[in-house]
Amino acid sequence: MGDFLLLSFIFLCAGVVAVPIASRLGLGSVLGYLIAGIAISPLLTALHVDVIAIQHFAEFGVVMMLFLVGLELEPKLLWDMRNKLLGLGGLQVGLTTLAVMGVAMAFGQPWSIALAIGFIFALSSTAIVLQTLNEKGLMKSDGGQSSFSVLLFQDIAVIPILAILPLLALPELTDAAHGAADIGHGGEGGGEDHGEESHGTNLNLIASLPAWAQVIATFAAVASVILVGSLLTRPLFRFIAWARLRELFTAAALMGVVGIALLMTMVGLSPALGTFLAGVVLANSEYRHELESDIDPFRGLLLGLFFITVGASVDFELLGANLGLIFGLTFGLIALKVLILFGLAMVFNIRGADRWLFALGLAQAGEFGFVLISFTIQNNVIPQAIADQLLLVVALSMLLTPLLFILYDRVIAPRYSSGQDREADDIEPEGGIIIAGHGRFGGIVNRMLRGAGYHTTVLDYSSEQLEMLRTFGFKVFFGDATRPDLIHAAGVEEARLFVICIDDKAQITELARHICKHHPNVHVIARAVDRQHVYELYAAGVRDIIRETFDSGVRAGRSAYEALGVHPFEAERLARQFTLDDRFAIRELASVFEEGVPIQDNPAYVQKSKELMEEREAELKGDGRGFHSRSDRGWTPPTLKDVDAEASANEEG
Amino acid sequence: MKLLVYYAHPGKRFSHANEAMSKALRRVENISFVDLYAEYPRFDVNVEREQQRLVDHDVILFQCPLFWYSTPALVKEWIDLTLEHGFAYGAGGDKLDGKIMMFALTAAGPADAYTTKGYQHYPLRTFLTPLERTAGLCKMRFAAPYALYGSLRAIEDGRISPHAEGYRRLLTALRDDAYNFDRADDFSVVEFEHLDTLIGD
Numbered sequence: 001m002g003d004f005l006l007l008s009f010i011f012l013c014a015g016v017v018a019v020p021i022a023s024r025l026g027l028g029s030v031l032g033y034l035i036a037g038i039a040i041s042p043l044l045t046a047l048h049v050d051v052i053a054i055q056h057f058a059e060f061g062v063v064m065m066l067f068l069v070g071l072e073l074e075p076k077l078l079w080d081m082r083n084k085l086l087g088l089g090g091l092q093v094g095l096t097t098l099a100v101m102g103v104a105m106a107f108g109q110p111w112s113i114a115l116a117i118g119f120i121f122a123l124s125s126t127a128i129v130l131q132t133l134n135e136k137g138l139m140k141s142d143g144g145q146s147s148f149s150v151l152l153f154q155d156i157a158v159i160p161i162l163a164i165l166p167l168l169a170l171p172e173l174t175d176a177a178h179g180a181a182d183i184g185h186g187g188e189g190g191g192e193d194h195g196e197e198s199h200g201t202n203l204n205l206i207a208s209l210p211a212w213a214q215v216i217a218t219f220a221a222v223a224s225v226i227l228v229g230s231l232l233t234r235p236l237f238r239f240i241a242w243a244r245l246r247e248l249f250t251a252a253a254l255m256g257v258v259g260i261a262l263l264m265t266m267v268g269l270s271p272a273l274g275t276f277l278a279g280v281v282l283a284n285s286e287y288r289h290e291l292e293s294d295i296d297p298f299r300g301l302l303l304g305l306f307f308i309t310v311g312a313s314v315d316f317e318l319l320g321a322n323l324g325l326i327f328g329l330t331f332g333l334i335a336l337k338v339l340i341l342f343g344l345a346m347v348f349n350i351r352g353a354d355r356w357l358f359a360l361g362l363a364q365a366g367e368f369g370f371v372l373i374s375f376t377i378q379n380n381v382i383p384q385a386i387a388d389q390l391l392l393v394v395a396l397s398m399l400l401t402p403l404l405f406i407l408y409d410r411v412i413a414p415r416y417s418s419g420q421d422r423e424a425d426d427i428e429p430e431g432g433i434i435i436a437g438h439g440r441f442g443g444i445v446n447r448m449l450r451g452a453g454y455h456t457t458v459l460d461y462s463s464e465q466l467e468m469l470r471t472f473g474f475k476v477f478f479g480d481a482t483r484p485d486l487i488h489a490a491g492v493e494e495a496r497l498f499v500i501c502i503d504d505k506a507q508i509t510e511l512a513r514h515i516c517k518h519h520p521n522v523h524v525i526a527r528a529v530d531r532q533h534v535y536e537l538y539a540a541g542v543r544d545i546i547r548e549t550f551d552s553g554v555r556a557g558r559s560a561y562e563a564l565g566v567h568p569f570e571a572e573r574l575a576r577q578f579t580l581d582d583r584f585a586i587r588e589l590a591s592v593f594e595e596g597v598p599i600q601d602n603p604a605y606v607q608k609s610k611e612l613m614e615e616r617e618a619e620l621k622g623d624g625r626g627f628h629s630r631s632d633r634g635w636t637p638p639t640l641k642d643v644d645a646e647a648s649a650n651e652e653g
Numbered sequence: 654m655k656l657l658v659y660y661a662h663p664g665k666r667f668s669h670a671n672e673a674m675s676k677a678l679r680r681v682e683n684i685s686f687v688d689l690y691a692e693y694p695r696f697d698v699n700v701e702r703e704q705q706r707l708v709d710h711d712v713i714l715f716q717c718p719l720f721w722y723s724t725p726a727l728v729k730e731w732i733d734l735t736l737e738h739g740f741a742y743g744a745g746g747d748k749l750d751g752k753i754m755m756f757a758l759t760a761a762g763p764a765d766a767y768t769t770k771g772y773q774h775y776p777l778r779t780f781l782t783p784l785e786r787t788a789g790l791c792k793m794r795f796a797a798p799y800a801l802y803g804s805l806r807a808i809e810d811g812r813i814s815p816h817a818e819g820y821r822r823l824l825t826a827l828r829d830d831a832y833n834f835d836r837a838d839d840f841s842v843v844e845f846e847h848l849d850t851l852i853g854d
Binding site: 576580 | 695697
């Protein structure tokens with residue numbers, strides 16, 4: 001327990017100190033974590049910490065990230081990407097593997113080792129690239145989308161690669177089998193075991209089955225993810241909603257992701273791929289934003305941990321001994337990958353700054369490289385000595401990636417900036433509309449907006465309400481709109497309008513205050529429960545406040561006028577004048593309202609309100625010039641005397 | 654002179670001429686602009702505010718399409734409510750004395766329709782008689798209207814941009830006191846071709 005706390009503290013502390021500094025310096029969070037890892041690596045060595053084991057654990061962050069990416073990607077979008085995915089991704093993996101293999105053979109490696117190295121280096125780092133692209137808001141750009149296609153293909157490609165690698169085993173290494181893994185490698189030996197675990201060799205339940213059964217089992221697993229995702233999510237979440245406990249949703253979301261990862265591991269598929277698939281299946285679900293905000297913090301922490309371990313795993317002793325060779329290999333690898341990526345970008349018509357983003361962003365080796373390396377050692381494909389150097393090259397290339405992004409940001413992007421902006425304007429959709437609460441109030445707002453052709457994102461926390469709405473074909477998302485992380489997931493950053501229609505007075509105010517403070521560019525329309533609530537909302541910064549029962553009250557008053565025999569147009573005008581008058585009064589009273597003081601304890605408010613009431617009384621009795629007389633303006637005919645005077649004046653003229 | 658433009662178009666989305674004119678108008682600085690349908694979407698004209706606006710300006714220009722030989726309904730409502738007895742006319746109603754009322758109109762019918770032999774039977778100016786008398790009763794000068802005929806075909810004919818550009822020149826000249834109202838009275842209706850003779854000292 002003590003160890004666990006100490007270790008957690010060291011990792012958290014390193015991240016908390018290093019990342020803000022790195023962000024402040026414009027280096028990005030990834031480099032911050034990597035530097036933090038390097039900084040604490042002597043400490044970890046002194047404590048005999050198994051960094052690689054932690055790294056394999058932290059790789060689960062990648063799984064979560066792909067789940068989140070899947071959530072953002074509707075099946076239709078994925079289908080639209082198929083050309084890029086197969087063409088761009090396939091060519092990148094194929095060409096890079098062959099090129100690296102060629103270089104390795106030129107260095108005198110036998111073809112089998114060279115091919116294994118090719119596979120290892122062909123893959124890029126999903127973790128670093130997606131994290132950085134998200135952070136810089138480049139995911140939606142052409143370069144970002146292309147990068148994502150390639151990363152996704154690589155993720156899929158890991159599966160056949162893992163199947164091919166054992167076939168490349170070297171006879172002389174197989175003889176020495178276990179020895180190679182243990183000798184001289186105490187610390188990292190443990191990591192290999194974890195590598196197996198996270199990639200399925202130990203847990204693989206179907207390895208002993210005949211080939212046809214394996215294929216069936218694999219397809220059955222994938223199908224079950226899709227079926228469970230699309231059919232069981234709803235009942236499950238409704239079941240959980242009965243408990244009315246926030247953390248149960250988090251638990252359920254985690255359970256889902258872990259469960260899918262487990263299932264995929266059992267059939268020998270990539271867990272990241274499985275959760276990605278589940279994400280895509282759930283992209284259309286009303287629980288999407290809830291899932292997103294539940295998983296996101298875990299993804300962030302685990303990825304952070306992962307980056308720290310990459311930094312911490314650099315073996316400086318080995319690096320020092322082979323400084324020239326390792327750096328040479330790393331730079332050579334990056335140059336080779338950039339070259340191939342750049343060529344592909346030209347062929348696939350990725351233009352301008354996006355081409356550079358694509359080529360520089362994917363130029364590193366990735367976390368799957370670590371996995372493959374431990375897998376090759378254990379399958380006797382690559383001798384330990386070479387593998388150790390490869391590990392260093394992979395880690396170093398990942399360390400250098402943030403620098404490549406900085407190069408892109410500072411040097412390349414500005415050159416294309418003018419053209420880039422114009423394109424971005426066309427691509428970026430108009431800001432979204434978020435409606436919080438879909439009851440008697442918000443439902444009307446939503447129907448009006450949808451009826452006029454606007455797309456809305458509706459959040460509601462009542463499962464029963466969702467169920468009812470779905471019957472009528474409405475699209476709403478489950479979630480408590482007063483949670484900042486949920487409205488973040490719903491896209492408040494890019495929203496242009498936020499309509500608060502929930503019931504609870506205190507929650508309305510709280511939500512309004514949060515949005516007005518943190519998202520001042522979003523137009524907020526808030527539902528006010530009563531008069532005092534109007535003042536509170538005004539103090540919170542809302543300028544578009546709608547009293548929930550005022551308009552219906554006025555309409556009832558107008559009906560009363562008509563029932564009493566007032567001419568309908570007269571009744572309408574009286575109703576409008578009343579509305580104007582009341583707005584005037586509410587503004588007057590707002591000026592003496594004090595937040596936190598009940599109105600009956602506020603003498604200025606009581607006084608003002610009495611004055612206004614007296615004024616209105618007087619007007620109604622016809623003594624003053626205001627209410628009644630104002631509503632008659634414009635229709636008052638001139639007197640006969642005036643008409644005569646006018647006529648004589650014109651005769652004279 | 655202080656220029657106030659009232660823009661009234663209930664179906665802006667479908668307008669070509671008036672939207673082009675509004676765009677041209679935005680390039681003229683130091684004039685007041687009121688989009689009537691935006692300000693009073695529910696027709697409840699604020700009489701005090703409107704009267705104050707009239708008092709504060711010298712030239713009152715209404716930019717609107719011709720609807721059924723008259724203005725869009727909100728302009729009529731505005732007139733009914735704002736030009737109050739005792740303010741605009743009648744006893745003590747001298748607040749608009751000597752100010753100028755002008756219209757910038759777009760008419761769907763072609764120029765030759767608005768002749769005694771055309772299908773509208775009368776010149777455009779004849780249909781504006783009630784407005785001209787409104788100005789007269791308020792002791793305002795009714796300046797010759799700036800008009801675009803055949804507004805629905807004006808895009809194909811390439812007349813929208815010269816008309817809008819003319820509108821910009823007109824507004825600038827009105828603001829800078831460089832518009833010759835007397836000479837404009839020689840035309841029953843001013844079109845963009847006429848502006849060269851009307852603007853300048």
